[in-house]
Amino acid sequence: MTTVEARPVADVTRAEVEDFLFHEAALLDDWRLEEWIELFTLDCTYEVPATDAPDADPGLTWSLIHDRRTMLEQRIIRLKKPAAHAEFPHSQTSRIIGNVRITERRADALLVEANFIVSRMKAGKFDQYVGRHHYELLPAADGFLIRRKKSVLAHDRLDPQGKISFVL
Amino acid sequence: MTTVEARPVADVTRAEVEDFLFHEAALLDDWRLEEWIELFTLDCTYEVPATDAPDADPGLTWSLIHDRRTMLEQRIIRLKKPAAHAEFPHSQTSRIIGNVRITERRADALLVEANFIVSRMKAGKFDQYVGRHHYELLPAADGFLIRRKKSVLAHDRLDPQGKISFVL
Amino acid sequence: MTTVEARPVADVTRAEVEDFLFHEAALLDDWRLEEWIELFTLDCTYEVPATDAPDADPGLTWSLIHDRRTMLEQRIIRLKKPAAHAEFPHSQTSRIIGNVRITERRADALLVEANFIVSRMKAGKFDQYVGRHHYELLPAADGFLIRRKKSVLAHDRLDPQGKISFVL
Numbered sequence: 207m208t209t210v211e212a213r214p215v216a217d218v219t220r221a222e223v224e225d226f227l228f229h230e231a232a233l234l235d236d237w238r239l240e241e242w243i244e245l246f247t248l249d250c251t252y253e254v255p256a257t258d259a260p261d262a263d264p265g266l267t268w269s270l271i272h273d274r275r276t277m278l279e280q281r282i283i284r285l286k287k288p289a290a291h292a293e294f295p296h297s298q299t300s301r302i303i304g305n306v307r308i309t310e311r312r313a314d315a316l317l318v319e320a321n322f323i324v325s326r327m328k329a330g331k332f333d334q335y336v337g338r339h340h341y342e343l344l345p346a347a348d349g350f351l352i353r354r355k356k357s358v359l360a361h362d363r364l365d366p367q368g369k370i371s372f373v374l
Numbered sequence: 375m376t377t378v379e380a381r382p383v384a385d386v387t388r389a390e391v392e393d394f395l396f397h398e399a400a401l402l403d404d405w406r407l408e409e410w411i412e413l414f415t416l417d418c419t420y421e422v423p424a425t426d427a428p429d430a431d432p433g434l435t436w437s438l439i440h441d442r443r444t445m446l447e448q449r450i451i452r453l454k455k456p457a458a459h460a461e462f463p464h465s466q467t468s469r470i471i472g473n474v475r476i477t478e479r480r481a482d483a484l485l486v487e488a489n490f491i492v493s494r495m496k497a498g499k500f501d502q503y504v505g506r507h508h509y510e511l512l513p514a515a516d517g518f519l520i521r522r523k524k525s526v527l528a529h530d531r532l533d534p535q536g537k538i539s540f541v542l
Numbered sequence: 543m544t545t546v547e548a549r550p551v552a553d554v555t556r557a558e559v560e561d562f563l564f565h566e567a568a569l570l571d572d573w574r575l576e577e578w579i580e581l582f583t584l585d586c587t588y589e590v591p592a593t594d595a596p597d598a599d600p601g602l603t604w605s606l607i608h609d610r611r612t613m614l615e616q617r618i619i620r621l622k623k624p625a626a627h628a629e630f631p632h633s634q635t636s637r638i639i640g641n642v643r644i645t646e647r648r649a650d651a652l653l654v655e656a657n658f659i660v661s662r663m664k665a666g667k668f669d670q671y672v673g674r675h676h677y678e679l680l681p682a683a684d685g686f687l688i689r690r691k692k693s694v695l696a697h698d699r700l701d702p703q704g705k706i707s708f709v710l
Contacts, residue, residue, distance in 0.1 A: 220557065220560075220561070221388065221389070221557070224388075225388070225475070228472075228473040228474070228475050229475070231473055231489075232473065232475065232487070235489075235506070235528075298528045298529070298530055299528065300489055300491075300504040300505055300506065300528040301473065301489065302470060302472040302473065302489055302491060302638055302640075303472060303473055304470075304472055304638040304639060304640055305564040305567050305568065305637065305638065305639055306564070307561070307564050307565065307568065319568070321567075321571070321636055321637065321638055323491065323636075323638060323659065323661070325491070325502070325504040325528065327504075327528055327529050327530050328530065329530065330530060330531045332502070332529070334661070334668070336636040336661040337636055338571070338636065360571075360634045360635065360636040360661065360663055361634070361663050361668070362634055362663050362664065362665065362666060363666045389556065389557070392556075393556070393643070396641040396642070396643050397643065399641050399657075400641065400643065400655070403657075403674070403696075466696045466697070466698055467696065468657055468659075468672040468673055468674065468696040469641065469657060470638055470640040470641065470657055470659060471640060471641055472638075472640055491659065493659070493670070493672040493696065495696055495697050495698050496698065497698065498698060498699045500670070500697070
């Protein structure tokens with residue numbers, strides 16, 4: 207949970223970042239959300255901008271998701287609750303994380319971009335959500351910690367509900 | 375064909391495994407099925423569990439595919455036969471193998487997981503099959519041999535026919 | 543722009559090729575087409591064969607695209623022009639480049655194949671184009687230059703218009 211910088215940012219390879227992102231995707235595909243949230247720092251943000259304003263300031267405009275750590279934890283609790291949620295029984299998801307690029311190396315953090323396809327199956331309905339993840343990653347003793355994750359959907363509109371009931 | 379272990383399991387990198395899996399996918403995309411089957415050991419199994427019971431014991435429950443080597447060879451012969459099969463003229467397929475992870479290193483074998491999207495086009499119809507491959511791989515002189523391949527579809531149901539007429 | 547060979551072909555790794563192809567895909571996803579065209583040599587060709595004749599000689603048969611450098615530059619100008627084109631406002635696209643394989647190392651160039659999924663969203667309509675890129679790449683001081691790019695769609699037919707209004 208601590209953000210101890212175990213390795214210099216300069217030494218990190220794309221292969222290491224991929225190992226971490228593939229692990230994250232597997233946790234999400236397997237609905238191991240309590241483990242997933244442990245990948246984040248305490249001061250993290252997770253954001254999914256509205257599809258018509260991907261570059262907007264999330265403090266000023268509407269976002270599909272804009273969570274700090276506590277809100278993210280509560281989102282996970284809701285997603286796992288049997289009685290109350292659109293995701294129970296939860297949908298099956300399968301993620302492809304591709305085109306991973308280290309776009310900037312800062313003093314203590316890496317900026318990383320990666321494209322995604324999340325395939326989602328529920329009650330015989332097959333949907334796909336595509337777009338680009340933007341990460342700020344801190345090197346940790348084992349892997350990385352996520353300080354910021356922003357998932358920009360490439361869709362110009364979502365289906366009728368206009369919302370997503372799971373984590374990208 | 376022999377399972378000579380040419381390299382220690384401990385030295386294998388994810389990049390080497392990807393080289394092999396990308397080669398396998400290209401053989402399948404190109405319908406070079408006789409070469410594909412040579413990637414397997416003589417004691418291999420290839421399994422596609424039914425979509426409602428991915429973790430079931432294939433000896434006790436129904437699977438979409440559960441082949442040992444001889445059955446797999448006969449499946450290939452059927453798939454290539456002009457007269458008798460739904461796959462002639464065969465569909466066009468294009469595979470993405472992503473999120474490759476070495477999940478366990480045993481004494482003589484590697485366990486590997488990878489997500490897939492198989493896009494299939496036939497007579498203007500575009501379908502996708504998504505899910506996760508589970509491999510048991512033996513290091514060989516040139517690449518690997520597959521002792522077990524289990525392809526778990528993430529679909530909660532398949533289209534009306536409820537069957538797949540090609541190899542994932 | 544010059545094709546100075548800065549590194550021997552024999553030393554190039556798949557990881558380096560991926561870095562380059564992921565960069566190319568990001569330029570296309572971001573519609574930075576003027577930068578994209580600078581990735582090509584002056585004697586380049588870019589080809590998208592008709593879907594019913596992927597192996598045909600492009601000089602003798604119809605192709606969806608078969609551009610030399612000057613035509614490619616004019617295609618880019620058309621794609622960016624507000625008034626005249628089906629792509630303004632342009633569609634949103636998100637590319638996955640996967641299964642990258644170095645298939646041949648020549649004296650001065652690499653042959654590379656990679657599978658693609660291009661997801662395209664426009665006015666609420668979601669389409670995907672899948673297939674295989676075939677590249678001839680020249681090692682350059684920083685990355686590579688593309689001498690030939692041929693994008694073979696795996697579709698047996700395209701949608702009603704039978705044309706693609708953007709670059710794969």
